Amino acid sequence: MMIFATAMMIGIAASLTRSAVSIALAAVLIGAVFALAAAVSPGPVAWLSLASAYAGFNAGLILHLVGLVAIERRKTV
Numbered sequence: 001m002m003i004f005a006t007a008m009m010i011g012i013a014a015s016l017t018r019s020a021v022s023i024a025l026a027a028v029l030i031g032a033v034f035a036l037a038a039a040v041s042p043g044p045v046a047w048l049s050l051a052s053a054y055a056g057f058n059a060g061l062i063l064h065l066v067g068l069v070a071i072e073r074r075k076t077v
Contacts (some may be wrong), residue, residue: 003049004056011060023061030057 007030014026030053038045 004052004059007053007056008060008063011057012064013060014057015061015064027054027057030054 010026010030014023017023031050034050034053
């Protein structure tokens with residue numbers, strides 16, 4: 001749960017920059033950090049953690065977009 005929440009905050013922070021490069025870089029860095037942690041880990045790796053991190057990142061992006069749409073609709077009404 002904490003991995004999902006942290007990745008969601010990273011997604012929101014990346015989307016606030018409104019730069020496609022920073023959003024893509026954040027997504028790549030999530031995978032790179034996981035790969036590095038898996039490489040130095042002495043035990044087995046839980047791949048569900050990586051899936052949870054990417055799901056949280058995407059949820060953060062979507063949450064930001066939904067918020068922008070909600071604010072825009074409130075302005076027009």
